[in-house]
Amino acid sequence: MAKRANENVPAWLRTSAGWSWRLIALTAAVALVFWxxxxxxxxxxxxxxxxxxxxxLNPVADFYAKVMPRPLATALAILSAFLVLGGLLTYVVASVAGQWEQLAGQFDTGVQQILQYLESGPFGLSVTVDQINEWINQGRQWLTDNADSLVSQAAQSAGSVFEGFAIFALSIFCTVFFVASGGKMWRWFLDQIPSQHRTRWQAAAGAGWYSFSGYARGTVIIAFVDGVLAFVLLTILGVPLAAPLAVLVFIGAFIPLIGAPLAMIIAAVVALAANGIVTALIVTIGIALIGQLEGHVLQPLIMGKQVALHPLVIGLGVTAGTVLAGILGAIIAVPLMAVAWTVFSTLRGDRPHPELDDEPSGLRDGPLAVAPVVDVPPADPAPGGRTPSDASEETPDK
Known part of the structure; x- marks a missing residue:
């Protein structure tokens, strides 16, 4: 009866039902992962x-490991990173302290010029000093009325700062073990997988790590180049606080699509307040050209095909990540999508990174760098043409 009932169901409906429950199961699994x-x-x-x-840091540790033990090389690589970042931070703080008073005076002059332009602007927009004073008074009244909520938000921000330090400390802790003994950790994980599946896991993980590490290293290199070019441009134009603004451009490069434009706007505003509208326009055009250089030259040259995602997919992913997790989601959306697509393509049998075919493990460096995985051959047949597992599954007749 069941077979006859299935024959009465149209083929298209059976196919749609089969795909429907698979999509439901996949959606439930993805939702569970997010939760x-x-x-x-x-x-x-x-x-x-x-x-x-x-x-x-792994390439740096590999370089140091040529002349010293791996644990010492790891410690030295992390120390080198701290020295470089600490030197940049010290330079930025010194620059701000030395130019802050000058910038404050220039900014006040720039604001007065903007107000004068608005009072006699060609677009019929008129803003008087009395209106500005009224807006300032309204702002002060709003601060007085919402003091309690602002205090509670400040307390929450303090908690967020503490969480940020905790995340940073835990990430450094993880980095030490990833760089020092990531291969051993990955080998232990592979040992927990049935031997017949280890090659596919190794190939998929190798391709995924190749995409992830390429994106991470490429982003750092591109952000550094953007920051240096912005610093040179702002220094030539005589814009105050060129170093902090260049660091802001460097940080903005880590946020796809929206980070660099925001940094450009801030740099242009500072240039407008300090040096006038002509300098602000030159800064805007210059940083826009740096963005074009990044998109059309640096990214293809540095990242190559390691992150093969269409710009539409990147835009939708960054938007979805922002909606789900704010700035954090915008930052991690692209590398996660790149890794997910690479792993899926590899498991499906495609070759998203043919350049890895020359290396049996599919991994060049990093926490997943291990020796090639070799499939374990089946056991020799037992007497009578049966394998030992087949013989063990039989039960003697009573």
Missing amino acids: ATVQVQLVFVAVFLGLVFASV
Whole structure:
């Protein structure tokens, strides 16, 4: 009866039903992953940052490991990173302290010029000093009325700062082990997988790590180049606080699509307040050209095909990540999508990175760098043409 009932169901309906329950199961699995990630968001972010740091520091540790033990090379690589970042931060703070008073005076002059332009602007827009004073008084009244909520938000921000330090400390802890003994950790994980599946896991993980490390290292290199070019441009134009603004451009490069434009706007505003509208226009055009150089020259040259995602997919992914997790989601959306697509393509049998075919393990460096995985051959047949597993599954007749 059941067979006859199935014959009465149209083929298209059976096919649609089969795909429907598969899509429902896939959606439920993805939702479960997102829910679990949110529950341990601090740990997830720390591990993600640890992998990013490891992808950047691992080549440095490999270089040091040529003349010293791996643990010492790892410590020296992390110390080198701290010295470089600490030197940049010290330079930025010194620059701000030395030019802050000058910038404050120039900014006040620029604001007065903007107000005068608005009072006699060609577009019929008129803003008087009395109106500005009224807006300032309204702002003060709003601060007085919302003091309690602002205090509570400040307390929440203090908690966020503490969480940020905790995430950073945990990410450094993870980085130490990823760089020093990531291969051993990955080998232990492979040992937990049935031998007949280890080759596919190794190939998929190798391709995924190749995409992730390429994106992370490429982003750092591109952000550094953007920051240097912005610093040179702002210094030539005589814009105050060129170093902090260049660092802002460097940081903005880590946020796809929206980070660099925001940094450009801030730099243009400072240039407008300090040096006038002509300098602001030159800064805007110059940083826009730096963005074009990044998109059309640096990214294809540095990242190559390691992150083969269409710009539409990147835009939708960054938007979805921003909606789900704010700035954090915007930052991690692109590398996660790149890794997911690479792993899926590899498991499907495609070759997203043919350049890895020359290396049996599919891995060049990093926490997943292990020896090639060799499939374990089946056991020799037992007497009578049966394998030992077949013989063990039989039960003697009573």
